[in-house]
Structures are given as C-alpha cells and as structure tokens.
Amino acid sequence: NAGVTQTPKFQVLKTGQSMTLQCAQDMNHEYMSWYRQDPGMGLRLIHYSVGAGITDQGEVPNGYNVSRSTTEDFPLRLLSAAPSQTSVYFCASSSNGGIGQPQHFGDGTRLSIL
Amino acid sequence: AQSVTQLDSHVSVSEGTPVLLRCNYSSSYSPSLFWYVQHPNKGLQLLLKYTSAATLVKGINGFEAEFKKSETSFHLTKPSAHMSDAAEYFCVVSVGNNDMRFGAGTRLTVKP
Numbered sequence: 207n208a209g210v211t212q213t214p215k216f217q218v219l220k221t222g223q224s225m226t227l228q229c230a231q232d233m234n235h236e237y238m239s240w241y242r243q244d245p246g247m248g249l250r251l252i253h254y255s256v257g258a259g260i261t262d263q264g265e266v267p268n269g270y271n272v273s274r275s276t277t278e279d280f281p282l283r284l285l286s287a288a289p290s291q292t293s294v295y296f297c298a299s300s301s302n303g304g305i306g307q308p309q310h311f312g313d314g315t316r317l318s319i320l
Numbered sequence: 321a322q323s324v325t326q327l328d329s330h331v332s333v334s335e336g337t338p339v340l341l342r343c344n345y346s347s348s349y350s351p352s353l354f355w356y357v358q359h360p361n362k363g364l365q366l367l368l369k370y371t372s373a374a375t376l377v378k379g380i381n382g383f384e385a386e387f388k389k390s391e392t393s394f395h396l397t398k399p400s401a402h403m404s405d406a407a408e409y410f411c412v413v414s415v416g417n418n419d420m421r422f423g424a425g426t427r428l429t430v431k432p
Contacts, residue, residue, distance in 0.1 A: 210363070246329075248410055248422030249364075296363055308354070311363030 229297030343411035
C-alpha cells in the first residue's frame with residue numbers, strides 16, 4: 207500500500223530557482239494539504255484542497271502555488287525560491303470531512319535553498 | 321482563534337517507566353484534538369483522536385489521552401515506555417475544515 211508518496215525526498219536549490227514538489231495518494235481521498243515543518247514550530251498549513259479543481263490558502267501561503275487537476279495529485283510549486291523556504295515539506299490527505307479527519311502523511315521532502 | 325501549547329520540548333524517561341506528554345489548547349469552539357507521532361525522517365502517524373464521544377481516548381501502541389475541558393488539557397500518557405517509543409510527538413487542535421494548529425512538538429527520549 208503506497209498511501210501518500212512525495213518526490214523528491216531531498217533537493218537543493220539556488221535562490222531564485224523554481225521547482226515543483228510532487229505529491230500523490232492512492233486512497234481516493236478528497237482532501238489534500240501541504241505543510242512545512244521548521245525547528246521548534248511544529249507544522250504549518252501552506253495550502254489545501256477539498257477536491258479536484260478546488261484549492262485554498264492555509265496559514266503560510268506566500269511564495270507557494272498549488273493546483274489540483276486530479277483527485278490523486280496535489281503538486282506544490284515554488285516560483286522563485288528564497289532561503290526562508292528552506293524547510294521540510296509534508297503532504298497529507300484525508301477522507302471526506304477534511305482537516306478534522308485523521309491525516310495520512312507522506313515521508314516529506316527536505317528542501318534547502320542556498 | 322485556536323492554539324496549542326506543548327509544555328515540554330523534551331521529555332526523558334527510562335524504559336518501563338510511565339510517559340506523560342503535556343498539551344494545553346485554546347479554542348473558541350468544541351475542538352477535535354489529535355496526537356501524532358513522528359519517527360526520524362518519517363511523516364507523522366496518528367496516535368489517537370478526540371471528538372467528544374469520550375473523555376478518555378485510547379490510541380495505538382498503548383497510548384491514551386484524557387480530555388479535560390475545565391483545564392483545557394489533552395495530555396498523552398503510556399504506562400510503560402518502550403525503546404521504540406522514542407520519537408517526536410505533536411498535539412494538534414482542529415476546528416472546522418481548514419484550521420488545524422500543531423504544537424511545537426515534544427521529543428521523547430527513552431533510556432535503557
């Protein structure tokens with residue numbers, strides 16, 4: 207059972223570069239979300255989606271874009287990377303009921319911006 | 321507004337002794353409360369969830385948590401720690417469909 211799959215696991219970027227973090231789930235979950243995890247701060251919600259074609263902002267959306275063209279995939283885009291975006295990024299999904307339901311997490315993408 | 325405070329950033333126990341990880345929350349409405357565990361280089365895994373059905377919630381791996389509304393607390397306990405319990409633990413409060421707040425985490429160390 208794959209669950210939530212994130213790629214890549216590690217990435218190093220230079221300031222100003224763009225990249226897309228991939229997230230796919232095979233549980234037919236409607237709700238998907240992206241978080242960033244920084245030392246001493248827990249996880250903070252970046253963007254979320256309640257279904258294909260629907261996205262919305264979370265607590266810290268600036269500098270990130272998302273789209274949801276299929277139920278399975280929810281990519282996160284950094285258009286112009288900044289050192290402040292160095293973090294560990296987690297994708298999560300849950301069944302109907304959204305964020306109040308238990309979340310299934312991927313193993314994370316560790317991103318460094320130089 | 322809602323928030324979560326985990327009262328200890330680091331807890332160290334000996335194997336076989338009880339575990340107590342403390343969490344206080346603030347919420348304007350009846351919250352859903354969760355505890356998640358994160359092992360090194362892994363994503364978060366749900367330990368247990370409170371949704372008002374019962375104040376004492378049992379989770380996986382022998383963990384349980386008690387919801388105390390009067391104290392706005394949701395502390396996580398386990399009677400006997402195992403080496404495999406060493407990990408980071410997060411208390412989470414959720415209200416509605418788009419507001420989920422994580423505590424800063426408590427790192428649990430288990431000594432042989």
